[in-house]
Amino acid sequence: MILTLLPLVSLYISCFILMLGFGLIGILLPVRMGIEGTETDVIGLVLAMYAVGMLLGGLYCRSLIARVGYIRVFAASAALSAIAILACSLTMNVWVWGAMRGLMGFCIACSFAVIDGWLSHAATEKTRGRMLATSQITIMAAIFCGQFLLNIAPADNSTLFTIAAMLLTMGLVPLAMSRRSGPVLQETHGMSLLQILKISPLGAVTCCFGGVLYGSIMNLLPVFAGGYGISGFMLSVFMASAVLGAFLLQLPIGMLSDRLDRRTLLFGLLVINILTTIAIPFAANYNLTTLMMILTGISTGVFSCLYPMSISETFDRVRTSDMAAAMGGLLSIYAIGSIIGPITSSKAMEIWGNDALFGFLATFELALLLFVVYRMRARPSLPISEQEGFVMHTDIGSGLYDLDPRIPHQEDETPNSLEAQVAITIAESNPGAAVRMVKELTQSSPEKAAELYTALAQVDDIDVGRLFASITRAAPGLSLEIAEALADNAPEQATELVQWLSEHRPNELSDIVTAIINHIPSNPAPATEPDNTETQEESLAVDTSDMRPADLEAYHESATELVTHFAENHPEQAYDIAAAVVETVPEMASDVVDILHDSDNLDDNISMDINDRPDDYEVNDLTDKTTADKPT
Known part of the structure; x- marks a missing residue:
């Protein structure tokens, strides 16, 4: 003391x-x-x-x-x-x-x-x-x-x-x-x-x-x-x-x-x-x-x-x-x-x-x-x-x-690297040149891809989806890492990225959504990567037992809004998103099923019957999983 x-x-x-x-x-x-x-x-x-x-x-x-x-x-x-x-x-x-x-x-x-x-x-x-x-x-x-x-x-x-x-x-x-020198002022809202x-x-x-x-x-x-x-x-x-x-x-x-x-x-x-x-x-x-x-x-x-x-x-x-x-x-x-x-x-x-x-x-x-x-x-x-x-x-x-010890402690923010600072400066006057520069940097230094993407994604004139496409072409194995970094630092842009993926890369949508959900709003995902496939599947489920009631409610609300958005605006991808959400938060299966059943867009635009979809998207499977995983 x-x-x-x-x-x-x-x-x-x-x-x-x-x-x-x-x-x-x-x-x-x-x-x-x-x-x-x-x-x-x-x-x-x-x-x-x-x-x-x-x-x-x-x-x-x-x-x-x-x-x-x-x-x-x-x-x-x-x-x-x-x-x-x-x-x-x-x-x-x-x-x-x-x-x-x-x-x-x-x-x-x-x-x-x-x-x-x-x-x-x-x-x-x-x-x-x-x-x-x-x-x-x-x-x-x-x-x-x-x-x-x-x-x-x-x-x-x-x-x-x-x-x-x-x-x-x-x-x-x-x-x-x-x-003692004065500390760095933390921005608050x-x-x-x-x-x-x-x-x-x-x-x-x-x-x-x-x-x-x-x-x-x-x-x-x-x-x-x-x-x-x-x-x-x-x-x-x-x-x-x-x-x-x-x-x-x-x-x-x-x-x-x-x-x-x-x-x-x-x-x-x-x-x-x-x-x-x-x-x-x-x-x-x-x-x-x-x-x-x-x-x-x-x-x-x-x-x-x-x-x-x-x-x-x-x-x-x-x-x-x-x-x-x-x-x-x-x-x-x-x-x-x-x-x-x-x-x-x-x-x-x-x-x-x-x-x-x-x-x-x-x-x-x-x-x-x-x-x-x-x-x-x-x-x-x-x-x-x-x-x-x-x-x-x-x-x-x-x-x-x-x-106040209840308020999350904010460590001093790590300043952007020189490359990120230069990219932001260029993007303010020439967004296309900044994207090309980041693409070249990613090819030579893939470890900087997530930081560069997150920095540029917050510039108003940058198209988040096209930026993602450019960087992942240069570093295809880093798409999940980039999505997680974006969810941690700029969740508003993460939503924009999901919408772009649903239109241009639907095959990647499920994995990206799972990664993003694991990182917002309270980042409950495990910090270490599992060593085998079985452990990785288990780790996708979020441990909500220790979450504060208000955080848990906000977590469910974010996931519900995500499924609702796709059910209403992109019905062809709604079941993929629903499966990703349920896989991540199993106890939400009942809510997800209700959203899918209540959506008029799904009824009007999806000709395939629910029972004809692959097993991992079946509504019955979702509800069964809820019953099995929900805490007693």
């Missing part, structure tokens, strides 16, 4: 100092606005701008990193954050404070994009979980300690603002002085909010409500405490209890989430927490300070668990390859909730008093509880053994999603 983290000490130190400054800012701003007599709803609006900045930062940080690099983005973020907090010390204009608060949120999002990229670059499959846990502990420890910096000087002058700016600037030094809502309604709604609830309580607790005369060191202890609860409760709730039905657990947590939330203002009215702090820690702890639980719920429904994109979308949903929460809850406090904060929280918890009940009736839950595990994600460090 120590050897794993030792090379990243400078990064963790920078992270700790930076978050120490933000921990101080988080309690300083609402306290100072309370001292100045700012209306509660205005305080909520100013504090909500932080989430607006984080949302924008999450959208644009990667483009900034791609343009200027990791270290420069981190340096700029630290400097701009320091400028923003110093600007707040010069004026009490709420418009300036709102803009500066938004700038701080933008900078923190960029900072965590840098930290995430750096750590994920250094991580391996075995160390990612440790690095994520260490990062979350570092962040929460810094925020916890930052609450007590409020007592260094009075909040009604500029001293604490200056100290916060110094910490933000100091956080840059360890990373800037490190000898996001998933739209509507897609996430369609795939996992409970995951999306829970994520949004988590942002509303946690954003409200953590931003407006100092305002609530000020109404009961809690200030100075006791205010720091009160806020620290909330931060501590947000961190500690993730451990037992995470263990329960992995052992119980997640939706049932969420239902129980919300029922208990509604009572806890309502009890906090009563404890405050009776001056039961210790009880109030314990109840606050429990409430913030449950609220903080809603985000990681929403991630697990969403991951239950998405393919492994889509996890990173879904996580990016969930971050945006959470940020939107964090904007809504402080604005609406502060308005309630302005109208009905400070205690209305917890009435607001209880109302939203009740609404989420009712939605959980609705989803429990609308869709059956997955077996506990098939649920995604709980992984701790704190609010402020939610940008560290590349370290």
Whole structure:
């Protein structure tokens, strides 16, 4: 563990100092606005701008990193954050404070994009979980300690603002002085909010409500405490209890989430927490300070668990390859909730008093509880053994999603060879010349055929089928290898290749389709080649016993779409494709048979009766094979 983290000490130190400054800012701003007599709803609006900045930062940080690099983005973020907090010390204009608060949120999002990229670059499959846990502990420890910096000087002058700016600037030094070079930025693609809502309604709604609830309580607790005369060191202890609860409760709730039905657990947590939330203002009215702090820690702890639980719920429904994109979308949903929460809850406090904060929280918890009940009736839950595990994600460090051990680890992409780079460059201006060049290269270096084909197949003006014909004429024994490489790196072009083969080389279609199906969408095919024919036939069947439910569903959907496409558009090849699919995924035989029977094109265009086809294409054989191979 120590050897794993030792090379990243400078990064963790920078992270700790930076978050120490933000921990101080988080309690300083609402306290100072309370001292100045700012209306509660205005305080909520100013504090909500932080989430607006984080949302924008999450959208644009990667483009900034791609343009200027990791270290420069981190340096700029630290400097701009320091400028923003110093600007707040010069004026009490709420418009300036709102803009500066938004700038701080933008900078923190960029900072965590840098930290995430750096750590994920250094991580391996075995160390990612440790690095994520260490990062979350570092962040929460810094925020916890930052609450007590409020007592260094009075909040009604500029001293604490200056100290916060110094910490933000100091956080840059360890990373800037490190000898480690910045990693290569991995390109990612996001998933739209509507897609996430369609795939996992409970995951999306829970994520949004988590942002509303946690954003409200953590931003407006100092305002609530000020109404009961809690200030100075006791205010720091009160806020620290909330931060501590947000961190500690993730451990037992995470263990329960992995052992119980997640939706049932969420239902129980919300029922208990509604009572806890309502009890906090009563404890405050009776001056039961210790009880109030314990109840606050429990409430913030449950609220903080809603985000990681929403991630697990969403991951239950998405393919492994889509996890990173879904996580990016969930971050945006959470940020939107964090904007809504402080604005609406502060308005309630302005109208009905400070205690209305917890009435607001209880109302939203009740609404989420009712939605959980609705989803429990609308869709059956997955077996506990098939649920995604709980992984701790704190609010402020939610940008560290590349370290989530459930998301497939992306190794640094191997750059194209010089030949492939030249071929792509030529293809952009003269596709025919590029194809001829690749054909000549394949004749002299057959081992480069798959790479060259995959590289050129992704150029818009290249005809995938003709390119395949040219290369396989030069290297006829590499057709399967080329198809597999295309399926791994450009599945959209693989579909185009199958369509071309059905028209021009139907005799090769079955073998090529089998090779492609074995490699998309989740590449479950054996990595080693069998030594004899019998073993090779057995290896064509995909082992789906260890696949995640969402991946298995997507796998079957891809194969079903393939058979349906040929049954409707190329009926003369439909039985060849069906046989290849069933040979690869035997348990799909029943679905394949249904598609063949339901296709009007087959009935109209295929004069040969099904029972007259060769034995290996017979429908009865397909169903018999399903019965024999389907697990009991």
